[in-house]
Amino acid sequence: xxxxxxxxxVGSVVPDTTxxxxxxxxxxxxxxxxxxxxxxxxxxxSPTGHVVASPAAxxxxxxxxxxxxxxxxxxxxxxAATPSAHPTVPDPVGDGRxxxxxxxxxxxxxxxxxxxxxxxxxxxxxxxxxxxRHLGARTSAGTTLLARQLVQAQLAEVAIRxxxxxxxxxxxxxxxxxxxxxxxxRLVGVGRDLLRLLGASGFLVDGPAGDLHLAExxxxxxxxxxxxxxxx
Amino acid sequence: xxxxxxxxxxxxxxxxxxxxxxxDRHCWSVSGEFRKLxxxxxxxxxxxDDHLDLPGVLLYRFFSIPxxxxxxxxxxxxxxxxxxxxxxxAVVWERFSYADPNVLLAGPxxxxxxxxxxxxxxxxxxxxxFRRFAARPDHTFFAVTExxxxxxxxELTTTLRPATDGDGWxxxxxxxxxxxxxxxxxxxxxxxxxxxxxxxxxxxxxASSPGFSAELLPSxxxxxxxxxxxxxxxxxxxxxxxxxQHRRPTQRGLHGARQVFYRARPGIAxxxxxxxxxxxxxxxxxxxxxxxxxxxxxxxxxxxIAAIRRLIHRIAADIDGGxxxxxxxxxxxxGAARVAEDATVxxxxxxxxxxxxxxxxxxxxxxxVRAFEFMEGAGxxxxxxxxxxxxxxxxAGAVGPEGVR
Numbered sequence: 001x002x003x004x005x006x007x008x009x010v011g012s013v014v015p016d017t018t019x020x021x022x023x024x025x026x027x028x029x030x031x032x033x034x035x036x037x038x039x040x041x042x043x044x045x046s047p048t049g050h051v052v053a054s055p056a057a058x059x060x061x062x063x064x065x066x067x068x069x070x071x072x073x074x075x076x077x078x079x080a081a082t083p084s085a086h087p088t089v090p091d092p093v094g095d096g097r098x099x100x101x102x103x104x105x106x107x108x109x110x111x112x113x114x115x116x117x118x119x120x121x122x123x124x125x126x127x128x129x130x131x132x133r134h135l136g137a138r139t140s141a142g143t144t145l146l147a148r149q150l151v152q153a154q155l156a157e158v159a160i161r162x163x164x165x166x167x168x169x170x171x172x173x174x175x176x177x178x179x180x181x182x183x184x185x186r187l188v189g190v191g192r193d194l195l196r197l198l199g200a201s202g203f204l205v206d207g208p209a210g211d212l213h214l215a216e217x218x219x220x221x222x223x224x225x226x227x228x229x230x231x232x
Numbered sequence: 233x234x235x236x237x238x239x240x241x242x243x244x245x246x247x248x249x250x251x252x253x254x255x256d257r258h259c260w261s262v263s264g265e266f267r268k269l270x271x272x273x274x275x276x277x278x279x280x281d282d283h284l285d286l287p288g289v290l291l292y293r294f295f296s297i298p299x300x301x302x303x304x305x306x307x308x309x310x311x312x313x314x315x316x317x318x319x320x321x322a323v324v325w326e327r328f329s330y331a332d333p334n335v336l337l338a339g340p341x342x343x344x345x346x347x348x349x350x351x352x353x354x355x356x357x358x359x360x361x362f363r364r365f366a367a368r369p370d371h372t373f374f375a376v377t378e379x380x381x382x383x384x385x386x387e388l389t390t391t392l393r394p395a396t397d398g399d400g401w402x403x404x405x406x407x408x409x410x411x412x413x414x415x416x417x418x419x420x421x422x423x424x425x426x427x428x429x430x431x432x433x434x435x436x437x438x439a440s441s442p443g444f445s446a447e448l449l450p451s452x453x454x455x456x457x458x459x460x461x462x463x464x465x466x467x468x469x470x471x472x473x474x475x476x477q478h479r480r481p482t483q484r485g486l487h488g489a490r491q492v493f494y495r496a497r498p499g500i501a502x503x504x505x506x507x508x509x510x511x512x513x514x515x516x517x518x519x520x521x522x523x524x525x526x527x528x529x530x531x532x533x534x535x536x537i538a539a540i541r542r543l544i545h546r547i548a549a550d551i552d553g554g555x556x557x558x559x560x561x562x563x564x565x566x567g568a569a570r571v572a573e574d575a576t577v578x579x580x581x582x583x584x585x586x587x588x589x590x591x592x593x594x595x596x597x598x599x600x601v602r603a604f605e606f607m608e609g610a611g612x613x614x615x616x617x618x619x620x621x622x623x624x625x626x627x628a629g630a631v632g633p634e635g636v637r
Contacts, residue, residue, distance in 0.1 A: 046585070046586060047585060048585050048586040050586050050589055052589075065274070065592060065595055065596070068450065073589055075589075137380070138380060138381075138382065139380065139381070139387075140381065140382065140384050140387065141384075141387070150612055150615065150616065151612065154612075185581075188577065192573065192577075195602070196605055196606075196610070196611050196612075197612075199382060199409075199606045199610045200377070200382075200408075200409035200459070200606045200610075201409075202606070203451050203452050203453075203454075203459070203602060203603055203606065204449055204450055204451060204452070205450040205451065205452055206450055209452045209602075210452065213452055213599065216588075217588050217589070217595075220580050220581075220585070220586065220587060220588045220589075221585065221586045221588070221589060224581070224584065224585035224586070224587075226584070226585075227584055227585075
C-alpha cells in the first residue's frame with residue numbers, strides 16, 4: 001500500500017476508484033520513517049522493550065515470524081521506554097551488527113504511539129480505496145460486486161466508522177494510553193471488515209492483509225493498555 | 233509453545249453415539265504432535281513429507297477413502313466404521329484443528345474431491361481415483377475459483393473444448409486461491425463446455441500434463457493449505473478423465489461442486505471452532521478466570537463456540553441422513569469463522585502487551601483463523617444464503633425450546 005506520506009489528518013480523503021492498484025508492503029517503510037522522525041538516534045522501544053522495524057533498521061535482528069511481512073523484532077535486554085535503561089541488543093543469530101535500543105523521553109514515546117494510530121488510519125483509507133477498486137472490478141451475475149446493496153452497505157459502514165475515528169477529539173482518540181488502545185481496537189475492527197470484503201485476496205501477504213497485520217501487531221506491542229488479564 | 237491439552241467433552245455437542253465419542257477420543261490420542269508440526273509447516277508447508285506416517289496424518293489421508301480400499305491400518309474398528317460421514321468429519325476436523333489445522337490441510341489424500349467423485353464419477357473413474365490415493369500419499373486440488381469471478385461456480389470461464397484431432401479434450405483458463413494447487417499431483421478442475429449452468433463439467437487433471445502450471449500464493453497464514461494460482465494452456469484431458477458423462481446434464485459438473493460445498497462447509501466450520509476452542513483453552517491456561525472483565529468476555533466467546541458446535545453437529549447429522557439445508561449450513565460456517573477471529577483478537581488483548589510477539593503459537597493461530605472466512609465461500613455469500621433461508625422459512629438453524637433442528 002502506498003498512501004501519501006504527509007498529512008496526518010486524513011478526514012478529507014475522498015476515495016478515488018480510478019487510481020491504479022497500489023503496491024503492497026508499505027507499512028514497514030512507514031514504520032521506519034516514524035521511528036526515524038521521532039527518534040533519529042535509534043528506534044523507539046515499546047513499553048515492554050520490544051522494537052518492531054524493518055530489517056534495514058534492525059540489521060542485527062534475526063528473521064522471525066514477521067519477516068515475511070517486512071519487519072523484524074528486537075528486544076531491549078532490560079526494559080521499557082524509560083529514561084533509566086540504555087540497553088544494547090547484540091543479536092548472536094543476526095549478521096553480527098548490534099542494534100542500540102535507547103530509551104526515549106515519555107513525550108517521544110507518546111508521539112510514536114499517536115503516530116502509529118495515524119499510520120493505521122492512513123493505511124485504512126488506502127485499503128478502503130483499494131477495496132472499492134477491487135470490488136468494482138469483480139463481476140457476478142452481470143454486475144460488479146460494488147453494485148450490490150449488501151456490499152455497498154458494508155462499505156458505507158466502514159466509511160462511517162473510519163470517519164468517526166478521524167473526527168474523535170484528540171483527548172478521546174490518542175491523548176492517553178487508554179484512549180489510544182480504544183482507538184486501536186476500533187481500527188482493527190474496521191480493517192477486518194475491509195479484509196472480509198476482499199475475500200481470499202484479503203489473505204495475501206503482498207496485499208492489504210500484510211500491512212494490516214503489521215498494524216495490528218504494532219498496536220499489540222506499542223499501544224496495549226495494560227497487563228495480561230491473568231496477572232494477579 | 234502451547235501444548236495440546238487433553239481437552240474435555242465437546243461442550244454444546246449432542247453427540248451421544250458411542251462410535252463418535254470413540255472417534256473423538258482417538259483423534260485426541262493421535263493429534264498430540266500436530267501443534268509442533270504445525271509450527272514447522274508455517275515455515276515450510278512441504279515439511280509434511282517427513283511426517284506422513286503419523287497416525288493422525290494417516291487417518292486424515294484415509295478418512296474419505298471407502299474402507300474397501302484401505303490397507304491394514306492401526307485404526308480402532310469402531311472409528312473406522314464411521315469414517316467418511318459428515319458428522320465424523322466434523323468431529324475429526326475440529327479435534328485435529330484444535331491441535332493445528334495446517335497439518336490437516338497439508339496432509340495428502342483425496343480430501344474434498346472425494347465427495348465430487350461420489351457425486352459424478354462412473355465406476356471405473358471411482359475405482360481408479362480411490363485406488364490411487366490408497367496406494368500412495370498424493371495430494372489433490374479442487375479448482376473452482378477464478379480470478380475475476382471468485383467462487384461463483386455458475387459463472388466460471390475456464391473452457392473445455394473437444395480436441396481438434398478427436399482425441400479427448402483441451403482445457404484452457406486460470407484458477408486461483410486453490411488449496412494444494414501448486415502441490416497436488418492430480419485434482420478436479422471445473423470448466424465450461426457450453427453456455428449456461430448445465431454446460432459446466434468436472435475434469436480430472438494431472439499436474440504433470442503439458443500446459444499445466446501453478447504457483448504458491450503468499451498467504452498471511454494457514455500456509456499448510458498451500459493456496460495457489462493455476463493456469464491451463466491447452467492441457468489435454470483424456471476422455472476417460474471427464475467425469476459424469478453417463479449422467480444427465482443437471483447431475484454433472486455443477487451438481488458435483490455443490491455436493492462438495494455442502495459437505496465441506498460443516499467441516500470448515502468445525503475447523504474454525506476447533507481453533508477457537510484451542511485459543512480459549514490457551515487463554516484459560518494462562519490464568520484468565522471467570523469473574524473479571526476479561527474472563528467474562530472470554531466466557532461469552534466460549535458460549536458462542538458451544539452454540540455453533542451444536543449447530544454444526546446437527547447439520548452434519550442431517551447431511552448423513554440425506555437432508556441438506558444450505559441455509560443452515562451457511563449460518564454455521566459464517567458464525568464459526570467469525571467466532572474464531574473474535575477469539576484470537578480477544579486472546580491477544582487478554583494476554584497482554586506484546587503477546588503476539590512473546591507467544592508464537594498465538595501469533596500463528598491469530599493469522600491462521602482468518603482463512604476460514606473465505607474458505608468454501610466468503611462470509612457475504614453465506615449471509616445471502618441465510619437471508620434466502622429466511623424467505624423460505626427455514627431460519628438459520630436456530631435453537632428453539634426443543635433444541636436445535
